[in-house]
Amino acid sequence: MSSTTHSVESGAGALATIPAALAVEGLEVAYTVRGIDRAVLRGVSFSIAPGETFGLVGESGCGKSTSAYAALRYLPSNGKILKGRVMVDGNDVTKMTTDELQRFRAKDASMVYQDPAQAMNPTLRVGRQLIESFTLLGQSKQEALSSALEALRKVRIADPARVMDRYPFQLSGGMQQRVVIAMALACDPKLLVLDEPTTGLDATVEAEVLDLVRVLSQESGCAVLLIAHNLGIIRALCDRVGVMYAGKIVEQGPSSQVFDDPQHPYTVGLLRSLPRHGVRKTERALTTIPGILPLIGTSLPTCVFLDRCPIASDTCRTVEPPFVAVGFAGASGVTGERFTRCHHPERIKEMKEEVTQVPISVLAPSETQPNVLELSHVSKTFRQRSVSVPALVDVELGLSEGETLGIVGESGSGKSTLAKAMLGIETVDAGGVVSMGGTAVPSPTGSRSAENKRSMQMVFQNPDSALNRSWSVRRILMRSVEKLTGVKGDEANKRVEALAAHLRLTPRHLDLKPRQLSGGLKQRVAIARAFAGDPRIVVCDEPTSALDVSVQAAILNLLADLQAEQKTSYVFITHDMGVVRYLADRIAVMYLGRIQEVGDTDDVFNGPNHPYTEALLSAIPSVDGEEKVRIRLEGEIPSPANPPTGCVFHPRCPRAIAGVCEVTEPPLREVSPGHSMRCHIPIETLIELQRKPMQR
């Protein structure tokens, strides 16, 4: 690293008048894999002031979690710190003895992990674990008990005594994460590290946990390091943000400035690959970042982003870019807060957002042709011992040719069961009919005709699970082509190659095993497999939620292209409102196995909405930083085994009408052509209510 770079980076810390709660300086970390050191962090520097929230974003494999673990010396046994310092309160964490480190972790720093269930001991009651974190600090049993109750109250748990008496598995994910946060704050830490704290949670719960973190960090004045891949979360919560790429921070600054006026080509690419501002597939394709993230441990060129950068110059190829201070376009000159690791920040403006694709023509749903897929009175009741659990209740849906039907809802709403019922993986209750092209099809799948199997295929959420890891890509595709189309031998091979080319897989990829491919390539193989028999309908179960945003953009583009060409219909299950808005023509919102609202995408996003949809839409943290009024939902999703009386949403509904909603279940009624919802409130009243932002 050049000396100029160094001076700028240490200058970043010196500018702050208060000593930083955490200062990471030139951190280099490597993992030893099969005896070889592979560099993961290549000189990471940042500092967090007391009371400040700092976010690290970037795609998977860029080193953001490693930075957090290294800061608390929680690296796995094969990870080691090669260089750099981690200063907390004047002490270098990298030089601490085991005893000092233990004291540091007990008193000064806490960490909250992605999965709260794994952070707690499943065999001990919540209360005992929480009390333990206080007795460890030297409190007596009695003191610890009252501290624990107080801590739970602090994380907005209404009935702490009852929660203390429960085992972790008896609490919902959101509740578990609150308890974990309460434990983390027990020692009143100077530094709180949150590693993807809401990734496993539903949107409405996520919003609440994020609110909580915001309030608590202000109350306690501790410094917060937040790791997240969701740019919206970072924007909503963080004062400053560092954008990481290939083990380096490439851009750093106040989060609103970084997201509104990015100064590094990578940040620009990241932001552009998100479906934002209500963009639809009919308007344009999403922008992607060309190339792939360099593999961990590979030697990198002068600039880590060089190979994927559209504005790279000869200077970039020969001189390592320094970490330079830049000005914010809106402010006057350099503020001393913003830095980019780029030679040409002034040329960022040249990165035009290309609209390379002609808008995709959408087929008008034809009135004469029967729907390609139709569900009528479809219910599914699981039996657990003698209790019946209704997972789907009287679902009515139609899907026309070339249409994308988005299905949204929180976990447990029955989205996946609905997909399984369509595909015949689950048999539906008597009286329900699944029909394709006007004829009823049987379930399970095995009893369907070859033609029916060919016509409806599925793309799964996780390509690692969906592709047989011991088969080559060629074998995976070959088997599906043979099985679904009936062609064999050379002809099948030709089809496989054509299919692969269509999905932009090179012939070289065909002879690899899935684990040799990146996440995006794996998902392409999975999509290719679904398209092996020219299906009429493809059910996509969160196909991009395991992928990074730039890869997600490419996959969404691909799905839109395939649909435009082949007039395939999609059933698209997702929890990401931005994605569903981009891709879907119609959206169905599910809650407790029932469709609460269904309508054209524009209708659903513009309202009026079912109160549940309204809450769901308001919970999404926006990367654009727009001011939204959050609608808080009280309580948790009830158990499907014991659904509430009347409207199943009434216990959590902020607009419930007393004496009506808890008595009778509203029917799914049409409020405007093609837009139906299951709500007692008259549509005129809903329009009126939703025009004005609700009071908090």
Added chain:
Amino acid sequence: MSEVLTLAPDATEAPIVSERKQARRENWRLIRKRPAFIIGIVILSFWVVCAVLGSAITPHDPLDFRAGSHLSPRAEFPFGTDATGRDVLSRVMAGARDVLRIAPVAALLGVIFGVILGMMMGYLRGWFDTIASRIVESFLALPVVLIALLAVTTLGRSSWVVIGVVAALFTPVVARTVRSAVLAERDLDYVTSAKLRGESNLFIMFREVLPNVMGPIIVELTVRVGYAVFTVATLSFLGAGPPPPSPDWGAQVSENYNSIISGFWWTVFFPAMAIASLVIAVNLIADSVQSVMEAS
């Protein structure tokens, strides 16, 4: 612009293709670096050479050599001689043949049947799994050696009977291991995908799932070979092995253990050590295979 997920082919080709080869090579390098593996291989190779070449490399004829009876270890007879004056060293070397012929075959058969049973239990679940699991559990509760001895005495002493009995005793143990590995696989989406395109259960079990559970199966096989050596030696000690003139280790120990009291320890000590060394060697190899498999 939408298609650009990959770099130009030239840029990524080399690292991706070589990565897998490299992983395999490095696994091999890792296992070779383990002293336990080297020691195991050296001991095992020694016994394999003895078993293959037999009396061709023994210093004396293992069956018919009339030196003085019960000569203590000395230069000419490093392991001494037994009651009938046969050279113990030659008998120990030649005795490797029986056990090395029977034990691996028995272990392999046990693993094959265990894989079939365990695969069906884990994949089909339902009533088949419930019934088979109970049977497997009851088998595991039986004393192995007693059952084996009973079977050999009723069915006859041939080595095929020993192989069959040991294989049958190992089947439930292997089945249980395979079942739990298959349970983790059957809920993965590639199985659902196979069902969606109409594959038969047989195809899914043995073409889709089996390759993915080979790791634990290979580990199980190496472990089972060790147990088989032990069981076969025990059976022949109890008299279910090959008949007297044979230099089988278990038989030697059982023939001579009375003479320990008279101080002729070498007639029992060396064959017993041979059994121990082979079991230990196989287990050292099994441990190394297991830890390298688990690491990758």
